[in-house]
Amino acid sequence: MCGIVGYFGPAGTPQILQRMNDCQEHRGPDGAGTFADGPVALGHRRLSIIDVAHGQQPMSTADGRYVLSYNGEVYNYLELRTELEQLGRSFSTDSDTEVVLHAFAEWGTDAFDRFNGMWGLAIWDAQEQRLTLSRDHFGIKPVYVAQVGETLFFSSEIKSILATGVYDRRPNDRSIYRYLRFRIHEDGRETFFQGIERLEPGEYLSVDASGIQRGFYTRLREELAELATQQRPYDDAAAAEYKQRLTEAVRLRLQSEVPVGTSLSGGLDSSAVAVIINKLLNDGDATTKSVGAQQNTFSAVFPGSDNDEEKYVDAVLDICKGHVDSHKILPTADEFKVDLRDFIRTQEEPLISSGPYAQFQVMREATKHVTVLLDGQGADEMMAGYIPYYFVYLRQLRAQGATAAALELSKSLDVLYRLGRFKLKSKLKGNKSIPGERLLGDDFVTTYAAERYSVEGANLKKRLIEDLFIGSLPSLLRYEDKNTMRFSLEGRVPFLDKEVVKFIFSLSDEAIIKDGWNKRVLRDATRGLLPDLINRRRNKIGFTTPQSEWFMRLKNYFYNIFLSESFASRPYFDQTEVLHAFEGWIKGTNTLDSMTFWRLLNVELWLREFFDEQPDEADAEPRLKTDLEANADKQLDLTTASGASVRRYPLRTELVSRDDDLDARVNEHIDAFFAALEADPEHQAALAGKRWFFFISEKIVAITQGRSYFIWDINVGRSARILSKYVTRTPAGIGLGSPFTMQLAIQEVGLPRVLYASAGGAVGKAIGRRGLFYELVGNDIRAIDGPTEYSAYPSNVSAKLAPKDPDQVASRLSAAIRERAPQAYRDTFGGTVVMDANDIGRNVLGSDVKGDWTRFEEMFADNPLGQSTEQTPMAIVVEL
Structure with a gap:
């Protein structure tokens, strides 16, 4: 497997080509090559699989007319080579690459429909000065294109086009809307990047001086639809023929000069591949040389989770005992959090769920042992592997006659119940239904309100064809390509052998669903090979993660993303509604699922990765400081508005929780400060004989008093939601512009007083008097x-909430400080100040110092403390 890049047009340069090729090194670490001729240039990264010693690319014909950069495998290349040799073609390597090259030289674009395999390729015809791009029948391998001015760029990965430096990167808002609203992507040429498109399955593109031509080299979709009308009777002979055809498809995909393994989820499809390979091993089949004496299998397991399939994996391993070496990977929520940025960067575009992360982890382990990996991708889309297909089939049967539909329904009730049980449980609990569009920005929804997405709902074979090429499989193939190539692996999918697919569609629908059993032909073909535990499985899980469990564990991390300024600034989201919905999901009071929040998170993190300016790694590291230094970008000394000079020493602390003894924590840091002062004569001199104060953030006082609440523990009422909408949100989220904080205000002083103060605040705004709301509401709201x-x-x-009895807290802390401070500084200690300070304003909430507190607020005019990475919620302040 490899990576291809290149361009056709005047804007390309050797430097651009090199950048494009360099950023996909992971796709081909075994070699690199480039070719240039007039307006065209081709680049290639090689992962050597077949004819390792030869097959370097770009590869040209002996006469130099055709040059190929190719990513993929054509499994019937030996058969094609024989045919081409009979036509007079000669070969100098044993690679499938050379067969592809000569096939195009012989047959042009008609060659592509002869191939059985997977590919994304570029061929330059020097005589016609024409570049041709092509993608395989099912779109297993990707090809991306972008027209920039008069130049067409192409690549196996979007990142290569971004690396050109001439593409103006912009998000595709239409794709984002359809993804957020309808849960779809990969359903056509458009990507999530405006101006970057993909070739569709079975499509080719030609470009020369006259322009670009796009078309389909195959009628495979039409052929499948035609075959579906034949309805060949399904019987034991058909099952036996399918078994033989699938076995041959697996054998073809074992062709390799490097180690081959199997991705084993425990589901019917991947298990079938594993046991077929095991039988070939037992039979001594020559093609298993690439497998070795032991078949390496790779599985993601989640002990204790509803998603765990380890017992099914173990059942397959028992069947293969003696010829198998199992590798089990145990992905965790914490690993997911660590890998999330890499995972999103790898996939390049948003995903429907976090499920492919399990595959990401499996590939990371597999690359230590093998270079090629077979799996069961594609079987669900051709044999109705998902529960919604039952509904399609039942509607089809109902149109044919009520009796057949009723009989099939009676045999499928247990399967259909699994789909509806969570919705039923949610309704019985009285959970609220929240339309997904309510979480989106109003203008965004208005712009794309005309968008629609519909699927075939009453014809099974038509729906399967739709999902093979549009609705489902394209995204799964993208996940697989990105995850395998991220770790320099080649993924092979035997179920997507086009001849095998054609055979299935020629059979009657009963080969796909019958008596409540889907994938009937596969079950019949593997009876005796697979244990009944798997052959008769009714529950579909697949390579996925326990997403809901992980999201609940990581709820703090995800809430912080929803809370961020970047999320709030996007035109795509309604931040307030998202926060409210996420809170409800955590509490279990609405019908939304983790998939909804994944899509929101994925778009936000994708935008950060590919469009937002990335901070320097050094800037991301927290700055650790001593107690005698200022925080980053702050000053120790300040001249106040009243002309006084003061010095502020921020005290770094550990994080404070409600279980902490505030007095003990303060005493600990007072002792540490004076110990540091003792070792620093310069600062000793600055403090000697000067009046000094202890300042403490009201935040940590409130936390230790138990007056801080997780947002999901606050039962927000309707009044709070309505009132908070009329409060201006600050960039940092401070104040009552959130339903959570407004609810606390209502609980603290009562709804009547909040309404009274709100009315007064509105009058105050009209007459130009600010802050009247807070004067009227009182209670340090x-x-x-x-x-x-x-x-x-x-x-x-x-x-x-604000801390309770801040004056009393200040007095108590001052008494302890006077006892602990060194004798030389006791008499000059002025007292304690409980301060609410931020970048917007300062407010002394309490103090044991008599007189006007305005001067204390002036001392913090530049907000010298910090409670994020700085963790400095306390300070010693000296009047110089």
Whole structure:
């Protein structure tokens, strides 16, 4: 397997080609090559599989007319080579690459329909000055194109086009909308990048001086539809023929000069591949040389999870005992969090769920042992592997007669129940239904309100064809290509042998679903090879993750993403509605599922990865400071508005929780500060004889008093949701612009007083008097804080009230400080100040110092503390 890049047109340069080729090194670490001729240039990265010693690319014919850059495998290349030799063609290598090259030289684009395999390729015809691109029948291997001015760029990965430096990267808002609204992607030429398209399955593109021509070299979709009308009777002979054809498809995909293994999920499809290989091993078949004496299998397992399929994996391993070496990978939520950026970068475009991360982990392990991996991709889309196909088939039967539909329904009830049980349970609990579009930005929804997406709902074979080429399989093949190639692996999919697919569609529908059993022909073909535990499985899981369990574990992390300024600034989301919905999902009070939130998260993280400016790694590291230094970008000294000079020493602390003893924590840091001062004569001199104060953030006082609440523990009422919409949100999320903080305000002073203050605030705005709301509402409501993106956990997912009795807290802390401070500094200690300070304003909430507190607020005019990575919620302040 390999990677191809190149261009046709005047904007291309050797430097651009090199950048394009370099950024897909993972697709082909075994070699690289380039070719240029006039307006065209081709690049190639090689992962050597067949004819390892030869087959370097770009490869040209002996006369130099045709030059090929090719990514893929054509499994019937030996048969084609014999035919081409009979036509007078001669070969100098044993590679399938050379067969592909000569086939095009002989037959042109008609050659592609003769191929049985997977590919994305580019061929330059120097005589006609024409570049031709092609993608395999099912789209197993990708080809991306982008027209930039008069130049066409192409590649196996989108990142290569981004690396040109001439493509103006912009998100495709239509694709984003259809993904968020309808859960679809990969359903046509458009990608999530405006101006970058993919070749569709079975499509070719030709470009020369006259322009671009696109078309399909195959009638495979039409052929399948025609075959579906034949309805060849299904019987034991048909099952036996299918078994023989599938076995041959597996044998063809064992052709390799490097080690071959199997991706084993425990489902029917991948298990079938594993046991067929095992039988070939037992039979001493020559093609198993690439497998070795032991078949390497790779499985993701999740002990204790509803998604775990380990017992099914073990059942296959028992069948293969003596000829199998099993590798089990145990992905975790914490690993998912660590890998998330790499995973999203690898996939290049958003995914429907986090499920392919299990495959990502499997491929990371597999690359340590093999270079080629077979799996069961594609079987679901040709043999009705998903539960919704039952409904399609039942509608089809109902149109043919009520009796047949009723009989099939009676045999399928247990399967259909599994689909509806969660919805039924949710309705019985009275959970609210939230339309997905309510989570999206109003203008965004309005712009794309005319978008629609419909699927075939009453003809089984038509629906399967639709999903093979549009609705389902294209995205799964993209996941597989990106995950395998990220770790320099070749993935092979024997179920997508085009002759095998044709055979299935020639059979009657009863070969696909009968008596409540889907994949009937595969079950019949593997009876005796597979244990009944798998052959008679009714529950479909597949390579996926326990997403809901993981999201609940990572809810703090994901909430922080939804809370972020970048998420709030996107035109795609309604942040307030998303936060409300996520809170409800955590509590189990709405019918939304983790898939909805994954799509929102995926778009946000994808935008950050591919469109937002990336911070330098050094900037991302927290700055650790001593107690005698200022925070980053802040100053120790300040001259206040009243002309006084002060020095502020921010004290770095560990994170504070409600279980902490505030007095003990303060005493610990007072002792540490004076110990540091003792070793620093310069700062000793600055403090000697000067009046000094202890400042403490109201946030940590409230936390230790138990007045901080996780947002999902706050029962937000309708009044809070309505009122919060009329409050201006600050960039940092401070104040009552959140339903959570407004609910706390209502609980603290009562709804009547909040309504009274709101009315007064509205009058105040009209007459130009600001802050009247907070004057009228009282009770330090202005100090209520919502979750803020940059705060340290748990403040990033919490809302809090003002501290209780801040004057008394200040007095108590001052008494302890006077006892602990060194004798030389006791008499000059002025007292404690409980401060609510941020970048927007300062407010002293309490102090044991008599007199006007305005001067203390002036001392924090530049907000010198920090409670995110700085973790400095306390300070010693000296009047110089």
